[in-house]
Amino acid sequence: MNMRYSPILPDQSARPKPFYTRPRVILGVAILVIATVGAYAVFGPGGKKDRGRPPAMVVTATAAAKDVTVVEHTVGTVMANATVSVTAQVTGQLLKAHFQEGQIVNKGDLLFEIDPRSFRAALEQAQATHAKDKAQAENAVATKKRYDALFAANAISSQQRDTSDAAAKSALATVDADRAAVDAAKLNLDYTQIRSPVNGKTGAILIQPGNLITANTTANPLVVITQIEPVKVSFALPQSDLPAIQARDKAGKLFAMIDNHKPGTPKLSARVNFVGNQVSSTTGTIELRADYDNKDHQLVPGAQVDVDVALGNIPKATVVPREAVNDGPNGRYAFVVGADMTAQMRPVTVLFDDGTNMAVKGVKPGEKVITDGQLRVLPGAKVAFAKARGGKSNKPAHAQ
Incomplete structure (x- = not known):
């Protein structure tokens, strides 16, 4: 006997209903919004937490009004007015050097001596030939x-007279x-x-006495003299x-203050007497040169020195310490x-x-x-004065 079994299906009415119904979702979102607004009111700017925050401790300085000189700072190189390589103008044996290496010499001072005997003999020979030809x-x-x-008495021919004239002229030319x-x-x-052509300081002797030297050999000088x-x-x-630069130069007020970093020595003032005739396409700068008498020999050619050049004035500028100016995404700013x-x-x-210090616009003296x-x-927040580094308190000053 065949028997059929039908599956027993669960009662659909007994299935639990879903928890996330629409009214409950709306209620949850509303609770979340209320909680967010409440937290912002309590902990946000101006809330209870902000009202209870202690003032930030800061150090201040007072902006001052003063006349400011606009000065450019740069690095310069000391240059000699003249650097001369001393060479021989005649060939011969070098007998003697008449100076010490590193000595200060004046124009015309004797530096070297070449064996003069052959040249003295050549002079005597030339003088003897001159005397003979003169007679x-x-x-x-x-x-x-x-x-x-x-010829005037018609005693000789014109040819004989012309011959005597030519002989006399030839003798005189000789x-x-x-x-x-x-x-x-x-x-x-x-x-x-060999004498010094300039005033200056000698370098090392490059060819020692006893050597045979060749005239006009610029590749091998005897000594180099630098004018200092x-x-x-x-x-x-x-x-x-x-x-x-052009305005100061025209007014005769273009000077360079030179600092050679010698302890206890003030900066040296030198008149700028040369402004280049073109701007460098590589650096975007223009060359200037200042003359300094250097009587005290403080500056040595080739040395690097710091140079300050005054280019103008800002009358009654507002001056603040450099530390007061900050860089922000929208430019520079200061907290007042x-x-x-x-x-x-x-x-x-x-x-x-x-x-x-900085001269600025945007802050009042x-x-x-x-x-x-x-x-x-924070902008708009309370602050309190603290002692500056070193234990100093806030005082009205240009910088602190």
């Missing part, structure tokens, strides 16, 4: 005069050539004494300063502390920065600016 020339001139008289030879021999003899009185200081400034001890963020424009503790300050 012959005198005889030729006398003969010419006699022939001129005989005397002139001999005189030039004597002068050249004297000059060569003088060249055996006066010297030039070469430096470069940005092309944006060119209008101010008001009478109610709240910090105000002020955008500022820097007119000049000397590395210690007499206002207090925060120089330390800016990272703990």
